[in-house]
Structures are given as structure tokens and as C-alpha cells.
Amino acid sequence: MRNDFQAIVMGVSAGGFNALHTMLPLFPRDFPLPIIIVQHRISENNTFLEESLNRVCQLTVKESNEKETINPGIIYIAPGGYHLLVEKDLTFSLSVDEPVCYSRPSIDVLFETASLAFGPRLIGVILTGANDDGSEGIKKIKSKGGLTIAQDPESAEVEIMPRSAIETKTVDFILPLEEIPSFILTVLEDS
Amino acid sequence: MDNEDIEIKVLLEAVRLKYGYDFTQYASASVSRRVKKALSESGLEKISEMIPRIIYDRKFFNSFVRNLSINVTEMFRDPLFYCELRERVIPYLQTFPHIKIWSAGVSSGEEVYSLAILLKEEGLYDRSMVYATDFNDIVLESAEKGIYPADNIQKSTKNYQKAGGRESFGKYYHADYGSAIFDRSLKKNIVFANHNLVTDSGFGEMNLILCRNVMIYFNLELQNHVFQLFDSSLCNNGFLCLGSKETIDLSVIADAYMPVSKKHRIYQKKIHRQGGTLKNAE
Numbered sequence: 401m402r403n404d405f406q407a408i409v410m411g412v413s414a415g416g417f418n419a420l421h422t423m424l425p426l427f428p429r430d431f432p433l434p435i436i437i438v439q440h441r442i443s444e445n446n447t448f449l450e451e452s453l454n455r456v457c458q459l460t461v462k463e464s465n466e467k468e469t470i471n472p473g474i475i476y477i478a479p480g481g482y483h484l485l486v487e488k489d490l491t492f493s494l495s496v497d498e499p500v501c502y503s504r505p506s507i508d509v510l511f512e513t514a515s516l517a518f519g520p521r522l523i524g525v526i527l528t529g530a531n532d533d534g535s536e537g538i539k540k541i542k543s544k545g546g547l548t549i550a551q552d553p554e555s556a557e558v559e560i561m562p563r564s565a566i567e568t569k570t571v572d573f574i575l576p577l578e579e580i581p582s583f584i585l586t587v588l589e590d591s
Numbered sequence: 592m593d594n595e596d597i598e599i600k601v602l603l604e605a606v607r608l609k610y611g612y613d614f615t616q617y618a619s620a621s622v623s624r625r626v627k628k629a630l631s632e633s634g635l636e637k638i639s640e641m642i643p644r645i646i647y648d649r650k651f652f653n654s655f656v657r658n659l660s661i662n663v664t665e666m667f668r669d670p671l672f673y674c675e676l677r678e679r680v681i682p683y684l685q686t687f688p689h690i691k692i693w694s695a696g697v698s699s700g701e702e703v704y705s706l707a708i709l710l711k712e713e714g715l716y717d718r719s720m721v722y723a724t725d726f727n728d729i730v731l732e733s734a735e736k737g738i739y740p741a742d743n744i745q746k747s748t749k750n751y752q753k754a755g756g757r758e759s760f761g762k763y764y765h766a767d768y769g770s771a772i773f774d775r776s777l778k779k780n781i782v783f784a785n786h787n788l789v790t791d792s793g794f795g796e797m798n799l800i801l802c803r804n805v806m807i808y809f810n811l812e813l814q815n816h817v818f819q820l821f822d823s824s825l826c827n828n829g830f831l832c833l834g835s836k837e838t839i840d841l842s843v844i845a846d847a848y849m850p851v852s853k854k855h856r857i858y859q860k861k862i863h864r865q866g867g868t869l870k871n872a873e
């Protein structure tokens with residue numbers, strides 16, 4: 401398999417707090433890609449999630465700022481209340497456009513803009529959640545030749561979101577939560 | 592450059608040449624999303640097919656611009672910002688006999704009515720002159736009316752209370768057939784005007800400028816242009832308030848400003864310039 405990936409985008413909703421705390425610590429300290437995450441959240445303007453993840457992760461976890469350059473080996477979380485977009489010059493933009501699928505941040509918005517910026521060099525991951533945000537985004541990533549992964553609905557706290565992504569028939573791999581990091585690592589190591 | 596990017600570039604250039612609206616330095620990812628939204632509403636197939644429509648059909652252009660400008664707003668957006676404004680900025684403004692305030696990118700006006708309410712409660716309204724500007728005439732018109740869907744009132748009331756409101760919010764509007772009509776007295780000292788931050792010049796001697804959730808749509812270069820416009824419009828020790836995820840830090844004027852509230856993005860102009868040299872305002 402190819403190994404020229406430049407970034408990972410992840411979308412997660414209901415059940416996300418636990419899922420992220422289980423999975424993200426499994427990425428090693430020297431992980432070479434940026435991981436950009438939209439987690440739907442109700443409360444805007446608090447950094448509780450970032451702080452809590454930072455305590456358990458080997459990689460640095462931070463909120464993504466507007467105009468910030470995307471750097472490898474960092475986990476970026478979309479701020480509450482804003483859409484997170486990836487620019488072609490590999491910086492972040494934020495926007496307060498209408499919610500998409502009732503959500504802001506929206507997974508679709510991140511995935512679509514990231515797929516335009518990274519093209520085939522993008523890995524998209526859909527985790528647990530109770531709506532179908534991210535399904536359009538997964539299709540876009542696939543159409544640009546990227547790699548797509550969904551959490552195995554059986555292993556998901558809420559199965560609706562990964563199931564909806566899988567139903568688009570554009571998901572390459574369906575994996576249990578704990579296996580996603582090691583799977584991505586093998587993909588990156590393959591030459 | 593891929594084809595879509597070329598099409599968008601040419602289209603924005605056409606818009607600029609024909610109507611003077613300059614979106615060429617807006618953050619691309621968002622513009623490209625909005626252009627595609629306009630495309631899907633138009634029923635046309637390619638972005639470039641919108642170009643003749645935009646040039647020859649004013650109505651089409653109007654709806655295109657509506658798609659491109661993002662007007663989402665609410666009363667007392669980020670309530671804690673308004674608390675901070677009350678606590679950290681108002682006491683300073685209290686010391687002036689006259690106060691000039693500019694709310695730039697005011698959209699449909701919720702921001703400036705929130706500000707007006709706060710000024711009233713702090714006893715500053717009567718000495719204040721507030722300029723409320725936007726480049727979109729449609730939203731400006733609703734701003735001038737001050738009539739909002741009653742559905743929003745619950746959220747507005749909640750925000751108002753969180754923002755440290757001192758009264759019952761109901762005092763500021765009356766309900767009428769599904770609308771909330773805001774009190775006329777709130778707009779007595781507000782001037783609504785069309786103003787384009789990209790192409791128009793600034794206003795003089797402002798004590799306070801609010802420009803929230805506007806510059807996130809601009810690229811760094813354009814942000815710098817607008818920051819300079821604000822810098823030249825602010826009086827010494829004047830305040831600049833940005834949206835809660837916007838920052839002055841990356842801009843060319845950063846060094847001349849002091850954060851009053853880092854978290855709520857309130858900055859104060861700390862230095863004035865004379866003959867090109869920097870000098871402390873003491």
C-alpha cells in the first residue's frame with residue numbers, strides 16, 4: 401500500500417469523549433502526521449477536552465487556531481461553535497456559517513476542505529456518533545483517492561454515525577476502535 | 592492549480608471588476624465552499640458558467656453575494672465577552688464626556704443592539720455615538736429595523752442574563768406576531784451605514800471598535816489591511832474587540848496593542864506613533 405499520507409482527519413460525536421481517550425493515547429510520540437479532529441460538543445468555549453486528552457496522550461493535543469499552520473505530530477481539535485476548514489496552504493480557517501447536519505463544527509466541512517487540500521494523501525476516520533455527519537465528507541475523501549476508515553459499529557458506543565458512513569460504500573476499512581492506530585501505523589510503514 | 596480554483600479565481604475577478612465587491616483575499620476554503628453552494632442553487636453545472644450570469648443578471652449576482660456573505664449572528668454572542676466589556680472597558684470609557692464606537696461587520700444588528708443595551712445599563716448611552724456598518728445592504732436594512740424572529744428571544748434572553756444583564760430582558764422589546772421589535776430608544780444614537788472594510792477608508796477617533804467574526808473570513812494579508820484601518824481609526828488607548836477565536840497576534844499591529852482580556856480578545860492600543868517612530872503613550 402502507499403505510504404505518502406500527509407494527514408488524518410477524524411469525526412466523532414456521541415460517545416466521543418471515551419472513544420478519543422481510548423484511541424488517541426495509542427499513537428506513539430513520534431507519530432509523523434497531524435491528526436485533525438471534529439468532536440461535536442455542546443459547550444462552546446472550554447478546553448476541557450484538550451486538557452484531559454493531553455494528560456493521557458503521547459502527542460500534543462491542542463485546539464486549532466485560525467491561520468495556524470498544520471504541523472505533523474500534533475492532534476488538533478476543532479473549537480466549539482466554529483466550523484474548522486483546511487486551506488490549500490495547509491493552514492486552518494474557522495467559520496461561523498450555518499450548522500451542517502445540525503452541527504458546528506461539522507465533520508463534513510472539515511473532511512471536504514481537507515480532501516481538497518490533501519487530495520489522495522488523506523486518511524479519514526469516522527468514529528462513534530448519533531447522526532450522519534461525516535458521511536458526505538467520507539465520500540469526498542474517497543473520490544479524491546484518500547483512505548477511509550470507519551469504527552466497527554459493533555464496537556462503537558453509538559453506531560449510527562459509522563454505520564451511515566459505511567452505507568455510502570466508500571469506506572475502505574472497518575476496524576475496532578483500539579486497532580485503528582496500529583492499523584494506520586502499518587499503513588505508514590508499508591513501502 | 593486545479594480547474595475549479597481557476598474558475599473561482601476568474602469568477603471573483605469578474606465580481607470585483609463589475610461590482611466592486613472584492614472577495615479575492617478572502618480565506619479560500621470558505622469562499623470555495625460558498626461558491627459551490629451558490630452553484631448548486633443555480634442549477635448550473637460549472638462554476639465558470641456562473642460568470643456570464645453574474646455579469647449580465649443583477650438579480651443572480653445579488654443572490655450570489657448573499658451566498659458568499661455569512662451573516663450568522665445572535666444577541667450577546669459569547670456572553671462572557673460582554674461581561675468582560677462591562678468590567679474592563681466600560682469603567683475606562685466612563686471617564687470620557689463623549690464616546691465614539693464602531694461596530695464593523697454588524698450583520699443584522701444583534702451585536703449593536705446588545706452593545707446599546709449594555710451602554711444604557713452603564714449610563715453611557717447618551718454620551719455615545721455608535722457607528723454600525725456592514726457591506727451587505729440587505730442585512731443592514733434588518734439591522735436598522737431591529738425586528739427579529741420571536742424564536743430567537745429565548746436564546747437572546749439567556750445570553751443577556753449570562754452577559755451580566757441587570758434588568759429583565761423583556762424591557763427592551765415588545766412582541767408582535769412572532770416578532771420581537773426592539774425599543775426605538777436603543778437606536779437613537781446608532782448610525783447605520785454601508786461600509787466595506789476591504790475598499791473603504793476608516794472613521795476617525797474611535798474609543799472602541801468591535802469587529803467580531805468578520806476577519807476570520809479574510810486571509811492574513813487582508814487581515815493586516817483591516818487591522819491597519821482599525822489602528823488608524825482608534826484614538827490612543829482605544830479598545831479593539833475581536834471574535835472569540837480571532838487574534839491580533841499574527842498581525843502587523845500586534846506590538847502596538849496590549850491584551851486587556853486575552854481570553855475574550857479585547858485589546859487596547861498602547862502606543863501612539865509620531866513621524867514614523869514608536870513612542871509610549873505613558
Ligand SMILES: C[S@@+](CC[C@H](N)C(=O)[O-])C[C@H]1O[C@@H](n2cnc3c(N)ncnc32)[C@H](O)[C@@H]1O
Nearest residue numbers: 660661664696698726727787788789803804805
Ligand atoms: C458572521 S457575521 C458577524 C456578525 C457579528 N459581528 C457577530 O459577531 O455576531 C460577518 C459579517 O461581516 C460582514 N462582512 C464580510 N466582509 C465584509 C467587508 N469586506 N466589509 C464589511 N463587512 C463585511 C458580512 O456581511 C457579515 O454580516
